[in-house]
Amino acid sequence: MEIYYFTGTGNSLYIAKKIKENFIKCSLIPIETLLHLEKITPKSKEVGFVFPVYFGDISEFIKRIIKKFDFSNVEYIFVIPNCYSIAGATFINLRKILKAQNKNINYENILFMPDNAILFPIEKDYEKLKQVEKDIILVIEDIKKKTNKRLSTNYFQILQYYFMKLFSNWEFSPKKFIVNNSCISCGICKQVCPTKNIEIKDGKPIFNSNCIHCLACFHWCPKEAISMRNFTIKNRRKYHNS
Structure with a gap:
């Protein structure tokens, strides 16, 4: 199998x-x-x-x-x-x-x-x-x-589904990612991104246009430095399956 x-x-x-x-x-x-x-x-x-x-x-x-x-x-x-x-x-x-x-x-x-x-x-x-x-x-x-x-x-x-598709394209655009000063340039966000959508420039992650909204970068950031400029995810606690 x-x-x-x-x-x-x-x-x-x-x-x-x-x-x-x-x-x-x-x-x-x-x-x-x-x-x-x-x-x-x-x-x-x-x-x-x-x-x-x-x-x-x-x-x-x-x-x-x-x-x-x-x-x-x-x-x-x-x-x-x-x-x-x-x-x-x-x-x-x-x-x-x-x-x-x-x-x-x-x-x-x-x-x-x-x-x-x-x-x-x-x-x-x-x-x-x-x-x-x-x-x-x-x-x-x-x-x-x-x-x-x-x-x-x-x-x-x-x-x-049709409503959520429109919602996701707007609310979860890569342009809405925010990186605050807690970032330690560890590169974990780049490592966990399955589409290789993240690159590190001047020690900070840059989010390109191939994001699939998996939010691995958000949830696995050890310093909680990554957030999004929208009303759903900005207050979301970090989650990974135990």
Whole structure:
């Protein structure tokens, strides 16, 4: 089995590791490491994708990489996105990518995790982390049995997705990143950025135009020197999956 994952704050890596623990032969592959390849051919007949939902959709960055996959020899595909509450158009858009190769997602499920962008009471984060410990057991059992499962489409969430897409492009523009004087020029923000969107100039990070809103830089900054000029993230406490 091969599990391709993308993680910003560690939620998806946690899920991928939990699944891997239950299979003798299982490889974990950070999906961003495949960006440079023109074609991606899995070696296993069982392939999984684990990633966060950003503003009701799978990230365009991840879509670009999945479009490079050759699924012709793959027999079982499972997709486990994680989000706070809204999967939006995630499965609809991913099904379209696979349909281009006459393939379907065999198993779809969602795990609900703490949000990395909007401030909710910390008790809600603890509740979700406790609940996901139970929910992931059921997901793993389904994958072991090669269960086929297709989630129904929630059209209310699709409407929310279009609103959230407009909102994210405005509120989470790279131009809104702020770096204060607490910055110690450690370069961690550059290291954790999956799209190599950050460069260091004169000891301070510069944010370019290839941001996918994963907020890894914000959450992993050891001095909390990075913030955003918007009403949602500026007061958000730092979060990474424990």
